[in-house]
Amino acid sequence: MAGFKKIKIKHIFIxxxxxxxxxxxIFPAVASLLLSFTNFSxxxxxxxxxxxxxxxxxxxxxxxxxILSMRNTFIYVILGVxxxxxxxxxxxxxxxxxxxxxxxxxxxxxxxxMLTPVAIGYTWRMMLHGTYGPINHLLSIINLPGxxxxxxxxxAPLAIMLVDFxxxxxxxxxxxxxxxxSISPEYYEAAGVDGASKAQVFAYITFPILLPVSLTVxxxxxxxVAKIVDIIYVLxxxxxxxxxxxxxxxxxxxxxxxxxxxxxxxxxxxxLVAIMVFGFIFLxxxxxxx
Amino acid sequence: xxxxxxxILSHIILIIWLLFAxxxxxxxxxxxxxxxxxxxxxxxxFPFIDFQxxxxxWKNLFIRDWAQILPPYMNSIIIATISAFLAVIIGSMAxxxxxxxxxxxxxxxxxxxxxxxxxxxxFPPIAIxxxxxxxxxxxxxxxxxxxxxxxxxxxxxxFAIWLMKxxxxxxxxxIEEAAMVDGCSRFQAFLKIxxxxxxxxxxxxxxxxxxxxxxxxxxxxxxxxxNARTIPLIIAGQSTQRGIEWWNISVLAxxxxxxxxxxxxxxxxxxxxxxxxxxxx
Numbered sequence: 001m002a003g004f005k006k007i008k009i010k011h012i013f014i015x016x017x018x019x020x021x022x023x024x025x026i027f028p029a030v031a032s033l034l035l036s037f038t039n040f041s042x043x044x045x046x047x048x049x050x051x052x053x054x055x056x057x058x059x060x061x062x063x064x065x066x067i068l069s070m071r072n073t074f075i076y077v078i079l080g081v082x083x084x085x086x087x088x089x090x091x092x093x094x095x096x097x098x099x100x101x102x103x104x105x106x107x108x109x110x111x112x113x114m115l116t117p118v119a120i121g122y123t124w125r126m127m128l129h130g131t132y133g134p135i136n137h138l139l140s141i142i143n144l145p146g147x148x149x150x151x152x153x154x155x156a157p158l159a160i161m162l163v164d165f166x167x168x169x170x171x172x173x174x175x176x177x178x179x180x181x182s183i184s185p186e187y188y189e190a191a192g193v194d195g196a197s198k199a200q201v202f203a204y205i206t207f208p209i210l211l212p213v214s215l216t217v218x219x220x221x222x223x224x225v226a227k228i229v230d231i232i233y234v235l236x237x238x239x240x241x242x243x244x245x246x247x248x249x250x251x252x253x254x255x256x257x258x259x260x261x262x263x264x265x266x267x268x269x270x271x272l273v274a275i276m277v278f279g280f281i282f283l284x285x286x287x288x289x290x
Numbered sequence: 291x292x293x294x295x296x297x298i299l300s301h302i303i304l305i306i307w308l309l310f311a312x313x314x315x316x317x318x319x320x321x322x323x324x325x326x327x328x329x330x331x332x333x334x335x336f337p338f339i340d341f342q343x344x345x346x347x348w349k350n351l352f353i354r355d356w357a358q359i360l361p362p363y364m365n366s367i368i369i370a371t372i373s374a375f376l377a378v379i380i381g382s383m384a385x386x387x388x389x390x391x392x393x394x395x396x397x398x399x400x401x402x403x404x405x406x407x408x409x410x411x412x413f414p415p416i417a418i419x420x421x422x423x424x425x426x427x428x429x430x431x432x433x434x435x436x437x438x439x440x441x442x443x444x445x446x447x448x449f450a451i452w453l454m455k456x457x458x459x460x461x462x463x464x465i466e467e468a469a470m471v472d473g474c475s476r477f478q479a480f481l482k483i484x485x486x487x488x489x490x491x492x493x494x495x496x497x498x499x500x501x502x503x504x505x506x507x508x509x510x511x512x513x514x515x516x517n518a519r520t521i522p523l524i525i526a527g528q529s530t531q532r533g534i535e536w537w538n539i540s541v542l543a544x545x546x547x548x549x550x551x552x553x554x555x556x557x558x559x560x561x562x563x564x565x566x567x568x569x570x571x
Contacts, residue, residue: 009476013387016380017407017447024418024444025410031421040424091307094300105304107558109311114554116505118522119543123314126321126536134317134333166314198296223412230507234526248508251416256512261420268417275414 029272035265042259049262056266065242066267069250072157073271076228076246080161081221085214087165088172093202095173096180106177109170117167121234124163125150128235153243156236160244163231168224172217179213180206211289219282226275247271315547322347322540329536347537351545359524359542366504366521369435373442374499378492380443381450382458386480388451389458404455410448419512426513433514441509446499453498453560457491458484494560497553504550521546 036056040049060066091109095102112120127133128149136146149159183206191201229248232238238245238253245253247267255264320336321329323343328334334341351359384407387393393400422441423432431437465487466479474482485492510520525546528539 010387010391010393013383013391013480014393014403017384017451020380020444020447021407021410024422024441025413027425028418028421029413031424032417035420035424091304094304105308107555108308110558111315111551111554112311114501114505114550115547116522116525116543116550118505118507118525119318119546120314122525122528122539122543123318126539127314127317132330132332134335137333166310170311227414227416229416230522230526233507233511248414248416252508252512255416255420256423261424265417265420268414268420271414272417275412279412 032265032268035262036269038262039260040262040265042256042261044259052262056263057270059263060266060270065245066247066250068242069245069247070270072243072245073226073228073247075157076161076164077222077225080164081218081225083161084165084169084172084221085218088169088217089176089210089214091169091173092176092180093206096177106174109173111170112167113170115167117230118234120167121163121231124159124166125235128159128162150236151240153240156240156244160228160232160235163235164225164228167231168221171221175213175217176210179210183209212286215282215286215289219279219286222278222282223275226271226278318540318543321536322544324537326535326537347535347541350538351541355538361517362519362521362524363545365435365438365518369438369442369518369520370500370503373439373446373503374496376439376443377446377450377499378454378496381447381495382454382485382488382492383480384447385451385454385458386484389455390463404452407448408452415445415508419509422509423512433516433518435518437513438510438518438520441513442499442503442506445506445509446502449502450495450499453495454488454491457488461487490560494557497557501550501553 037051037053038049039052039055095105095109127135130136130146130148130151133149135149139146148155150156187205187209188201191205196204227248228246229252232244232246232249236244238249242250248271251264251267251271254260254267320334320343323337323345324334324341325344325346328341337343388400388404393403426432426437429437431440461484466474466483469479469483470476505522506520507522507526510523511526514520514523521542525539525542528534528542
């Protein structure tokens, strides 16, 4: 009973959170790791299941659909987030001054972030429609050919990135904007005296100071995009074929549609480990630049 | 003159971005007033100019399909409200504890606990949801509102704690200490003094959690199938029925994004600092 004496009011305050995070953080993490070594299937719950060692993980290597979904997710993260960062940085530099119109831009730019991705997915599916969507129509007005946004295996991944770009570039803008606004004006006054050009000021002052912020926002977005599923689900359903399928979508299909929870867990764990490795490298990089 | 040209150019770029940001919303809005023929005959942009707006789709939703739309809409409202409320209650206790007390367990200190809590957000949901699916089957929580409320409370908790921690840290400790000298218990001081002072932070955390639950898709897709389905699932299921009826989907999309849109505008300032959490520190 001696241990109980140590329980103080502070423990009571934090206990509910700890319990919830155990139930929905640590328990699932351990359980899905264990599951990933079994052949547990929802279709054969009655028959029980057995441990199959590394079978699921070995199967991943020869599963073309898994490799493709991994590659797609990787493209969404690298290309998608990279482009969001560049455009976000550019736009943040245009609206950092405290003027009325800039304040208005900031509010409007924020809107896409919070909107239901499933609804947004449909809106874009409508706009990108090959024959009656406005995007191709607008392209034809300026004499550009129509693009098979959702029906070509090459363009469809770009369409996915376009929607994510629309929804999340604002996040980059706002984070970098906040970073830019917190830089002391003295840096720029000194540069003004030396007669530096705008590009030089950006390259030698703004960009290096914003580097830690940049790494953080890129990391946050990269982790989010690594989990992408809802936009793909409504925009292309993973198609045409499986050309836009992300790792989470494939995990869902093999686990819930094909009932193979053991295999799906090994897929889920692969993303988990990938995210952890990625996060670790990034945090290390950030330390170096601090 | 040298200054003017970049200024004009920057305004042009910003206006282009503004159109890009707003156009999808405009398009959804106008499509909701179109007849099928106005959709399928190529894009029509301006109501009253190149097409005659009608209320058919709105009537379809609010009269013809209302019996099917209302239950999931209510599910969404109930699940998002209660889970956000619980996340704020449980989260405010944790953020308070982290801002007032020192925890020490081996080499684990407050900073590590905070990091552990926020790191939960980066867990891929697909890895969480599979064991939860099995657990919920056993506990008979599948396809129930209670099950979804529990899941979303857990899902929102880390971020709610993160958002509220700053508020608690900014409240001076003297006031509660004075109250405790006067005979208040720690818990009474928390309820009667700290909570009212941290109110704006709690509201922000509540609204943010609400929107996150409202928008959530993957957990709902896997853990519900009939009774507890939420509105994103109804939208996602639209294409499988009578082909794609864009005008109806547009109405559905509007009533779905409307709460999120209003909340975004209400808490926009808090949201900016919240979303960029820690990034600029």
